[in-house]
Amino acid sequence: MSLERASRWNRGITWAACLSVVLLFFAATPGTLSGLTGVQSAVAQDKSAPKAAPKAAAPAGEAAETTDSEEPDAPQNFLGWMVEALGWFWLTVFLLLSFGMVALVMMNILQVRRESLLPADFIEMFEQKLNARDFQGAYETARNDDSFVGRVLAAGMSRLNRGYSEVVEGMQEVGEDETMAMEHRLSYLALIGSVAPMLGLMGTVQGMIASFEVIANSETSPKPSQLADGISTALFTTLIGLGIAVPAMVFYSILRNRVARFVLEVGMVSEGLMSRFSSMGKKPAGGAPAATPAAPQQ
DSSP: OOHHHHHHHHHHHHHHHHHHHHHHHHHHHHHHHHHHHHHHHHHHHHHHSOOOOOOOOOOHHHHHHHHHHHOOOOOOOHHHHHHHHHHHHHHHHHHHHHHHHHHHHHHHHHHSSHHHHSOHHHHHHHHHHHHTTOHHHHHHHHHHOOSHHHHHHHHHHTTGGGOHHHHHHHHHHHHHHHHHHHHHHHHHHHHHHHHHHHHHHHHHHHHHHHHHHHHHHOSSOOOHHHHHHHHHHHHHHHHHHHHHHHHHHHHHHHHHHHHHHHHHHHHHHHHHHHGGGTTTTOOOTTSOOOOOOOOOOO
8 A cells, every 4th residue: 555545544533523512512421511501491480480479387397298299300401311221331332333433434535535636736647658659658647646547557657568459448447446446435325324223223122122021020019110111222223323324325335426426537537548558569551560659578
């Protein structure tokens, strides 16, 4: 792996980490706001409620029981409820999946760009070398460039002495290899999009089993609060699994279309630049075969 590719991977991982932190912050914000809203509404109700007349003194025991029964439970924010419902196992699984999805999206976005696959400066320089019949310089320019089209043209220039058919075949081989590498990276994003809802469904089944276990082991009719843990686990795992799968599949479709478009453009540009060698080895009418340019030294 070249230094430029390694730097792209490092930038992708860095952006993925930053985006994951931002996503976690926004995931925590609704729960925090809901908790603050609950507290503010409770305070507003206390202020707006009319003051009740003082009641007659009651015995100490009765006063204590009344106070205990009237104390409301503190509102739980959304993020704390979600973390408690998921547990350490599902929380770890979904965090790893989300981080992997963000990392793959950022790395593919950084790599599937026109500047990385089809740089205009390189194409202009390569065409100038060909126009000046500096084939060795054109080959060195293509070999030293790390772009998709640079590797394709370098493979074609290395086979100039074998004929134009070998040039086209060499370019096609490198193009197919590069396309396969890009599609291979994208396939991991599709894999996350397929696995995430299945894991969410697994959590749903586990949560429903836990709720039915409470019903089966209870001698009396269980309270809704006793069933809430299993049901919340079932719903939260389904929600987060779909929340990971939907953007993964959306980005996979967008990036796959970008790859297909850029691969087509690279093929058209490379064949257009190398088409000037299409007459190599052909016999003109009533004459000797056309001269074949010397192959660049590798």
